[in-house]
Amino acid sequence: MTQLQATPLSQDSDAILAKKPESRAWKKFKAHPIGLFGAAIVIAFIVLAALAPLLPIQDPTATDWGAVRKPPSAAHWLGTDEIGRDLLSRMIWGAQASLLAGVVSVAIAVGLGVPIGILAGYFGKWTDAIISRCTEALLAMPFLILAIALAAFLGPSLTNAMIAIGVAATPIFIRITRGQVLNVAAEDYVESARAVGLSTPKILVRYILPNVLPPILVQATLTVATAIIAEASLSFLGLGQQPPSPSWGSMLNVAKNFLSQAPWMALWPGLTIFLVVLGFNLLGDGLRDALDPRSE
Numbered sequence: 589m590t591q592l593q594a595t596p597l598s599q600d601s602d603a604i605l606a607k608k609p610e611s612r613a614w615k616k617f618k619a620h621p622i623g624l625f626g627a628a629i630v631i632a633f634i635v636l637a638a639l640a641p642l643l644p645i646q647d648p649t650a651t652d653w654g655a656v657r658k659p660p661s662a663a664h665w666l667g668t669d670e671i672g673r674d675l676l677s678r679m680i681w682g683a684q685a686s687l688l689a690g691v692v693s694v695a696i697a698v699g700l701g702v703p704i705g706i707l708a709g710y711f712g713k714w715t716d717a718i719i720s721r722c723t724e725a726l727l728a729m730p731f732l733i734l735a736i737a738l739a740a741f742l743g744p745s746l747t748n749a750m751i752a753i754g755v756a757a758t759p760i761f762i763r764i765t766r767g768q769v770l771n772v773a774a775e776d777y778v779e780s781a782r783a784v785g786l787s788t789p790k791i792l793v794r795y796i797l798p799n800v801l802p803p804i805l806v807q808a809t810l811t812v813a814t815a816i817i818a819e820a821s822l823s824f825l826g827l828g829q830q831p832p833s834p835s836w837g838s839m840l841n842v843a844k845n846f847l848s849q850a851p852w853m854a855l856w857p858g859l860t861i862f863l864v865v866l867g868f869n870l871l872g873d874g875l876r877d878a879l880d881p882r883s884e
Contacts, residue, residue: 616878623874629867637683645677649832657850667852670842678834679856685829686836686864689750689819690812696754697761698808704758705765706792706800710773719762726759735818739827746819746835749828753818757811764807768800775799802879806872813868820861836861 617623636643652672660667666675708719726734738752772778773796781791822828823837831838836857843854 613878617874620874620877622870623878626867626870626872626874629863630871633683633864633867634687636680637687640680640684643680645680646674648673648677648681648834650674657846657853659850659852666856667850669839669853670846670850675839675853675856678839679836679860682829682834682836682839682857683860683864685746685823685833686816686819686861689746689753689828690815690868692750693753693757693815693819694808694811696751697757697811698804700754701758701761702765702800702804705762706769706796708762709766709769710788710792710796716766720766723759723762723766727763731756731814732818732821736822736825736827739822744827744830746829746833749819749822752822753815756818757815760811761804761807764803765800768803769796772796772799806876806879809868809872809875813865813872816861816864816868820857 650673652668655664655668655672657670658664658668658672664674664676666679669675669678704719708716708723735749735752735756738755739749742748742752778791778795781795786794819828820835820837820840823835824841826838826841828837829835839857840854843850843857846853
């Protein structure tokens with residue numbers, strides 16, 4: 589009896605290995621021009637942020653009272669701000685704060701949301717009921733309002749802003765993971781694994797988690813864009829990156845006072861936030877199409 593029920597499990601495993609879904613997904617992603625364009629934008633900003641200490645640019649915190657609110661020129665390609673700091677260097681260094689906030693916040697949300705979602709979807713009953721009700725209560729609050737409230741409670745800093753954004757985004761990953769686990773747990777290969785006596789941790793690691801990861805990866809990519817906007821919003825309100833360290837949100841906060849005299853102060857950080865968010869959204873769309881098993 590045990591041998592007969594073990595056979596479908598091994599056949600399914602062999603079939604999965606034979607099809608090489610990773611190679612198929614990569615091939616589909618390479619044929620997705622919009623996704624590739626988004627990936628190029630994201631990679632460009634990551635490279636700029638990573639190479640900021642090595643690039644021949646000015647100190648982002650150095651002031652020059654003889655170059656206050658100067659328009660773009662050969663000396664300052666993007667102009668200067670209200671105390672003569674070079675906007676190009678502040679934009680590049682500010683990318684570190686925004687990208688770090690996006691990635692770390694989503695990592696916190698995934699690290700908290702995925703295990704909780706797996707518990708709710710796989711074990712069900714009262715575990716699912718308690719987790720689902722708590723998740724629904726958190727989802728009833730707007731994401732940005734919850735992040736602002738948590739950041740205000742924790743105190744103004746980039747670290748606290750990342751924690752606040754990560755916690756605020758956690759309910760999304762709990763709900764997505766729970767839904768995916770409910771679907772996967774009903775599949776024949778999971779039932780076969782239970783029948784041959786595999787332990788619950790092995791089933792979760794071997795069969796549940798790998799099959800719920802694709803939609804989580806797509807959602808994580810899209811949530812990075814949301815987290816970057818949230819970090820800029822918190823910095824704009826004084827709850828994120830603190831001066832004099834550069835942040836796109838805090839730069840916009842200062843620029844709002846000089847829109848008529850120095851519009852470039854608001855133009856560059858606003859345009860940069862738009863491009864980064866666009867890049868992550870396009871990348872997420874490309875990953876969604878590439879990882880969708882129904883599309884060929």
